[in-house]
Amino acid sequence: MSLPKVLDKIDAGLDASIERLMNFMRIPSISTDPAYDADVERAADWLVENLKSIGVTAEKRTTPGHPMIVGKIGEELDDKTPHVLFYGHYDVQPVDPLDQWKSAPFDPQIVDSAHGKVIRGRGSADDKGQLMTFVEACRAWKAVTGTLPCRITFFFEGEEESGSPSLVPFLRENKDELQADIALVCDTTMVSRGVPSVSTQLRGMLKDEFTLIGPSIDLHSGLYGGPALNPLREISRIIASFHDPETGKVTIDGFYDGVKEVPADQLRQWNDSGFDEDVFLGDVGYSQRHGEEGYSTLEQLWARPTLEINGLWGGYNGAGSKTVIPSEAHCKLTCRLVGDQDPAALRKALRAHVEARLGPDLKIRWENDLSGSGASVMNLERTEYEAARGALSDEWGREAVFSGMGGSIPVVGFFKSELDLDSMLVGFANDDDAMHSPNEKYDLESFHKGTRSWARILDALATH
């Protein structure tokens, strides 16, 4: 019956926990941009030292990309003690547009908000703050009881924001070392503020990128304008063809193959989850939903696939003007996948859709080696789910809900395919945390109650 003491320990040590998180956040571990490689390495070293300070036998493991971290604690406990693998990522998103930040992205600040104090800075919510809720819960358990209620394997990667190129090979090479009863992942949001949530389905993701090439050199729009083929005009025409303007549906042949409608009872759960569509949309400047006709906002977010343009550029974007017809136009896009949509088949269909629309003299270059992963649906027959739901309900004083998740956490699919390991996703982020955006933040409530929640879940998993 150590749990109350552990929770008191967490409360008493909150300021120190926050200080550790802020030190972690000060390291600009942007994994997608090689300019930050040394910082990503530094973040890995920081995390290894932090785990060791709890008594975890943690190591940094090199990969062809950014390092993995593997750590173990509670190995002295007997085999009947549950063994969980906790996953998180220590890398973060790029920070542009920099001029929209209210404070430097890697100089974390504690500021007041409409919902109490928050920690502002890149990585606060995605995923350093969430990752640390679990680490700090373990720290408190160790401090109070000298051990942990479960055997724990820590597994952290530094490539989650850049497609995890090293993940699958690493899982294959270290299959035995990473065995556990279940994987715990803390990289998700609560369905709405104050409503604890276990995410039971995640969308998959397909990334692609192409360049259209028109003239062999940039041209003067006066000397060539008229007979010249302008790739900016062509790329706009092609992008405009991806969606049906009436229904909002993606027009690529076979795009919806493998997409299933949401069962009525699950829809009812979602509708009763306290999610407020108007607040969710209004917070980011929308007066209405803009997705597929005939689906609720939660369905559009959790159960419907999308095709989004994430980057579009070509020609002159500097000060003043330049009368140029550029040689190239570029597009980065991602599809969010659901149900049984097959990333490989969709990539083929997407590329066929684009190439069928190339006119004479218009060439295309595709970016290769871009990742794709299918959607994940959790195995709700695992008893750990109800145990965690109970622990979360106790902490938050409100029944926890089984929700969906619009984002993609490919590792969940790979844990299943490579390690035959089921995952449970519990996260404490809020929709207004501006993950991937300027002024990313994490509520102190999320950090504090999140840490307490993990302390309770570890206890529940050991005793259920």
Next chain:
Amino acid sequence: MSLPKVLDKIDAGLDASIERLMNFMRIPSISTDPAYDADVERAADWLVENLKSIGVTAEKRTTPGHPMIVGKIGEELDDKTPHVLFYGHYDVQPVDPLDQWKSAPFDPQIVDSAHGKVIRGRGSADDKGQLMTFVEACRAWKAVTGTLPCRITFFFEGEEESGSPSLVPFLRENKDELQADIALVCDTTMVSRGVPSVSTQLRGMLKDEFTLIGPSIDLHSGLYGGPALNPLREISRIIASFHDPETGKVTIDGFYDGVKEVPADQLRQWNDSGFDEDVFLGDVGYSQRHGEEGYSTLEQLWARPTLEINGLWGGYNGAGSKTVIPSEAHCKLTCRLVGDQDPAALRKALRAHVEARLGPDLKIRWENDLSGSGASVMNLERTEYEAARGALSDEWGREAVFSGMGGSIPVVGFFKSELDLDSMLVGFANDDDAMHSPNEKYDLESFHKGTRSWARILDALATH
């Protein structure tokens, strides 16, 4: 009968003339980017000193923008001596994409090409090299005869590549000082290599720029993808609506008001001008013309209006990928105008076309103070035209042609409207000079024969 001696002097001094041009080109006078303001100033000072070395009373005149240069020579000549105003611009275009240059843009190089030696570097053709053909012709006349065959006012601006914001106010404030019989402009191309040309019609230009705003902040495409409005998708839809994909015509209401068909006899002249469509298009990677259905390449270039996207950007364009739905999408565009198309009316129609296509929650911000100028058609009844045509034919050993011009030289319209001054456009650039593009160059033949051509034209204007 000094002309033969003057031509000999030009031949003998060619190397020194080239060296002066290269010194001029070494100054990165990019007028559209404030980062280069000091260099633009330096280019103006260099040019003033260069004019003074011929005996021109040259001055730099400050404006709210970049300085103007006004110089006079031959003022001692009597009033019956023709008085010409020579115009050119000493500013240049930006140099991006820098990685496509074979040598540094502001480190001019003399290199071999399929058509003999060329001077490679930004400004070689547009307009420093062309401007210097006239200056060097004057230098030779002065050296041989101690004077000039015509009274000459030099007028150079440093804002031609950035919309000439100070031009009209300056013309108004200095109306009397800038009076002359005719304006000579050297900023145009030859209709084809080795075919001397007098440009008798120019397209006008309308510039505009807008930003579409969707969500109030950048969004995570997993957490919001579906119900979110993506401004990159919206801007593509709007840009795609500018043209009829079948006919290539611009779809904006009233866009073609004031556009006239080319008279048959003029079309015949153009068709006999030696212009090779296949070479013109093939040089830049095209197998066919891509403009308005039913018009020849020269008509599309010289006599038909266009709408071109010059810049398009939004979202993430760095290394790797970023799963973002950006708050903003940006577009820079220009229209080339012909006949009596009215820039002000077209700007209204363009903006109405775009705004009629904004959906709910999609906001727009227009860039203001962007320039517009109508097309120019020369007054061919001026006897100077035939005099110049004769001089050019003598120099190039081939009948000079009256051609059109796809580019825009707004100053020609302003000389007429503000100073009631007709212009004559004679230029020696070639279509493959890559003006506004990487590896801009100017043929030594253009520079040498161009200088000799101006020497002959000044003589012809004085004696015709």
